[in-house]
Amino acid sequence: xALRLVMGNEAVAQGALAAGCDFFAGYPITPATEILxxxxxxxxxxxxxxxxxxxxxxxxxxxxxxxxGGARAMTATSGPGFTLMQEHIGYxxxxxxxxxxxxxxxxxxxxxxxxxxxxxDVMQARxxxxxxxPALALTASSVRGAYDRTRLAFTLAERHRLPAVLLLDAVxxxxxxxxxxxxxxPPARRTFAALPSGAPRFGPRxxxxxxxxxxxxxxxxxxxxxxxxxxxxxxxxxxxxxxxxGEALAADPDVAAAVEAYRTEDADLLLVAFGITARAAREAVxxxxxxxxxxxxxxxGVLWPFPAAAVAQAAERxxxxxxxxxxxxxxxxAVEAAVAGRAPVYPLxxxxxxxxxxxxxxxxxxxxxxxxxxAAKEAMAGA
Amino acid sequence: MTSExxxxxxxxxxxxxxxxxxAGAILAEAAMRDERYVTETQEYGPEARLGATKADLVVxxxxxxxxxxxxxxxxxxxxxxxxxxxGRGVAPGGLxxxxxxxxxxxxxxxxxAAVVRLPLRRTARELGDEIATNIVGLGALAALSDVVSxxxxxxxxxxxxxxxxxxxxxxxxxxxxxxxxxxxxxxxSAAAS
Numbered sequence: 001x002a003l004r005l006v007m008g009n010e011a012v013a014q015g016a017l018a019a020g021c022d023f024f025a026g027y028p029i030t031p032a033t034e035i036l037x038x039x040x041x042x043x044x045x046x047x048x049x050x051x052x053x054x055x056x057x058x059x060x061x062x063x064x065x066x067x068x069g070g071a072r073a074m075t076a077t078s079g080p081g082f083t084l085m086q087e088h089i090g091y092x093x094x095x096x097x098x099x100x101x102x103x104x105x106x107x108x109x110x111x112x113x114x115x116x117x118x119x120x121d122v123m124q125a126r127x128x129x130x131x132x133x134p135a136l137a138l139t140a141s142s143v144r145g146a147y148d149r150t151r152l153a154f155t156l157a158e159r160h161r162l163p164a165v166l167l168l169d170a171v172x173x174x175x176x177x178x179x180x181x182x183x184x185x186p187p188a189r190r191t192f193a194a195l196p197s198g199a200p201r202f203g204p205r206x207x208x209x210x211x212x213x214x215x216x217x218x219x220x221x222x223x224x225x226x227x228x229x230x231x232x233x234x235x236x237x238x239x240x241x242x243x244x245x246g247e248a249l250a251a252d253p254d255v256a257a258a259v260e261a262y263r264t265e266d267a268d269l270l271l272v273a274f275g276i277t278a279r280a281a282r283e284a285v286x287x288x289x290x291x292x293x294x295x296x297x298x299x300x301g302v303l304w305p306f307p308a309a310a311v312a313q314a315a316e317r318x319x320x321x322x323x324x325x326x327x328x329x330x331x332x333x334a335v336e337a338a339v340a341g342r343a344p345v346y347p348l349x350x351x352x353x354x355x356x357x358x359x360x361x362x363x364x365x366x367x368x369x370x371x372x373x374x375a376a377k378e379a380m381a382g383a
Numbered sequence: 384m385t386s387e388x389x390x391x392x393x394x395x396x397x398x399x400x401x402x403x404x405x406a407g408a409i410l411a412e413a414a415m416r417d418e419r420y421v422t423e424t425q426e427y428g429p430e431a432r433l434g435a436t437k438a439d440l441v442v443x444x445x446x447x448x449x450x451x452x453x454x455x456x457x458x459x460x461x462x463x464x465x466x467x468x469x470g471r472g473v474a475p476g477g478l479x480x481x482x483x484x485x486x487x488x489x490x491x492x493x494x495x496a497a498v499v500r501l502p503l504r505r506t507a508r509e510l511g512d513e514i515a516t517n518i519v520g521l522g523a524l525a526a527l528s529d530v531v532s533x534x535x536x537x538x539x540x541x542x543x544x545x546x547x548x549x550x551x552x553x554x555x556x557x558x559x560x561x562x563x564x565x566x567x568x569x570x571x572s573a574a575a576s
Contacts, residue, residue, distance in 0.1 A: 003415055115428060116426070171451070174425050178420075276450075276451075
């Protein structure tokens, strides 16, 4: 093994190159800036394109344009920039444009505490743009995970023709760990086959064919039919397309495989977390086990589509479910819906820029496991 | 996966511009070269310069779960603002290495924690540039604690710093190691007085 000490944000850039990314547009923002810096360094010598745009609206627009130009395109930002990108993320959704957006979450809202971590963009990743659309949001709790999930984001974005989101946090983005990453493959030229005349350009099974290949394609943010033309039942076609894409995404085994179970086989106390909070929860599980409590963790490497089946299955055996997250209860809503009364769900929440530490999680979870809701609440107040 | 029993938790703190982020990466690189598990995280304020900064490391013989440091076993402190924001709460039996120009309140370290005051900044200045204080500090920390080997530290410094400063940094490592060894021979309590 050739171990190298790599930062989470550097691993994102390496994962993007491994996926064949050849276009990056962005605007610098803490704690995502190292991704932009790495892509600025790595892409041009490989014949790729790096653009620093005037802002995040321009960055997301450039990414969509590049995708329609035949590029594997991505951007990276943090919460405030992610908010500015929502308009165009909706455009990417309705135009079925494959692309990747990395959001290194920081404490908000607004400028907030730029250098401190948060997990406050869970719902923004799902519902940040208006209208209904299929949403894909992956997460990572390690440097290796940041690399793997970036690759997966490109794979799923292309397979399902949608904007894929990778939610990191300030700690994972800036964390260094020794990892053994393969060298990036040499840049490969993408080729696309022209569609037969009259074949659908849009729809759940229509392949993505960029501009300049075959007949002209109409791309519009208006509701459209299979050729891209508006009017005449296009509202129903667009709604059906987006719903079908969402269903295919939810059934994709690669999505379900992003959930990492840790010591859940015999667990009757289930912890659910992601990102840096899952690292703390992992240590909390070990502490609880040493104290004789059979605890286990689901580290959710995917948040949307929500892995409801995995959570429900693990909750079958649980006396209590604890959700730990760095916000005021965003993931908790989805966990409660998936658990559906199989066990009580106790949220452990923090949203001031600080972390939930292993001891706070294990103390809270112990209270939840013994059914002492009051003790759990007191533990949370002291966390 | 457990990180608790054999893990050493380390915190480096100073002010923005002193190279704390770089020092964290160097120490992590050294631990990796010693074939140990390591995580390194960092935190800094919104200030581009002069604000308090910290790097947290966990070094262990097994995979590490939680990378943040709550109570450091080893603390290297290069500035008063860093000490005030991040320099409290050294674990019992722990070790704090602090520049001798920084005022340290006696009641801020745990029972049984040793405080070693060393002329880190002055030594770097005498080598030609105070910018090398972080490297001197790493050398002292390594010699006092054995958290990384001297060879791995020297190699990590060479790998993670610019070639034009290679000579200065190599001398800074050596000077820091010498300071640490001397303090260790003299006993931590003597150095703390």
